[in-house]
Amino acid sequence: APRDAPRQVSGGGSGTAMLAELARIAGRSKYHHPLIFLSVDADTLGNAGLRWYLSSVETSRIAGAIILDAPAESDRNALYIWSSGQGRQSLAMRQLAERAISSAGFATDPLPSLRGQLIQQAVTETRGAQRAAIDRGVPAVTLSARPESPLPPDVAPVEVEQMKGAGSAALSLISLLDATERANAPDGAFAYAGRILRPAVVRLALLFLALPLFVMALDAVARIRRSRVRVSSGVRAVA
Numbered sequence: 001a002p003r004d005a006p007r008q009v010s011g012g013g014s015g016t017a018m019l020a021e022l023a024r025i026a027g028r029s030k031y032h033h034p035l036i037f038l039s040v041d042a043d044t045l046g047n048a049g050l051r052w053y054l055s056s057v058e059t060s061r062i063a064g065a066i067i068l069d070a071p072a073e074s075d076r077n078a079l080y081i082w083s084s085g086q087g088r089q090s091l092a093m094r095q096l097a098e099r100a101i102s103s104a105g106f107a108t109d110p111l112p113s114l115r116g117q118l119i120q121q122a123v124t125e126t127r128g129a130q131r132a133a134i135d136r137g138v139p140a141v142t143l144s145a146r147p148e149s150p151l152p153p154d155v156a157p158v159e160v161e162q163m164k165g166a167g168s169a170a171l172s173l174i175s176l177l178d179a180t181e182r183a184n185a186p187d188g189a190f191a192y193a194g195r196i197l198r199p200a201v202v203r204l205a206l207l208f209l210a211l212p213l214f215v216m217a218l219d220a221v222a223r224i225r226r227s228r229v230r231v232s233s234g235v236r237a238v239a
Contacts, residue, residue, distance in 0.1 A: 001068040002043030015068035031178045045210035047132040054136050063182040065133040065140035072163035074145030074158045076101025078107045082142035084126050085134025091196050092184035093139040100173035106165045117190045
């Protein structure tokens with residue numbers, strides 16, 4: 001959980017509060033794997049705190065990371081999942097998070113359409129600390145009460161019901177993750193119709209979608225050549 005917020009923003013403390021409560025509950029429970037509860041600083045400086053921690057440990061031993069970014073500062077009874085990084089997505093971890101949020105009785109935002117995911121992969125822009133983990137190959141998601149964006153100056157007050165629901169979802173996600181050795185590593189895959197499509201499959205699909213355009217372009221060029229229309233002057237003018 002990041003414990004700092006942008007300047008002139010008084011908020012973001014619900015993540016730290018929930019982190020402390022989850023650690024207290026976990027201390028009375030039994031898990032197959034060790035849990036690390038990490039409070040990081042310098043989140044507003046390119047997630048420098050989390051990046052420093054990940055650079056000091058063996059990331060291949062981390063089964064997954066759950067980021068709490070102001071998860072209770074809303075009254076919408078909904079949790080948003082941030083799961084994207086630099087050209088990669090943590091889709092397997094996101095599926096676990098969706099199950100955890102649903103079991104807590106909360107709603108979550110749907111994954112963008114395939115077209116939206118393609119645009120995200122082409123123009124990678126994420127404000128979440130999960131990117132620091134995904135960039136290192138660690139499965140990670142951020143649970144937040146808002147869509148993926150920086151904390152606004154007028155942060156909503158912490159709602160008790162939102163805090164309880166978000167805490168239950170985080171605890172359920174911890175249990176789901178503890179039951180597996182490791183979620184699939186983040187990669188350039190896409191989600192469509194409930195299935196995870198590997199990058200090679202998506203590239204083939206894009207090739208087949210583009211094939212008619214190539215055929216039309218070749219046909220147009222052939223027709224122009226047969227009609228003996230000179231296009232070089234027009235191409236130069238366009239250039």
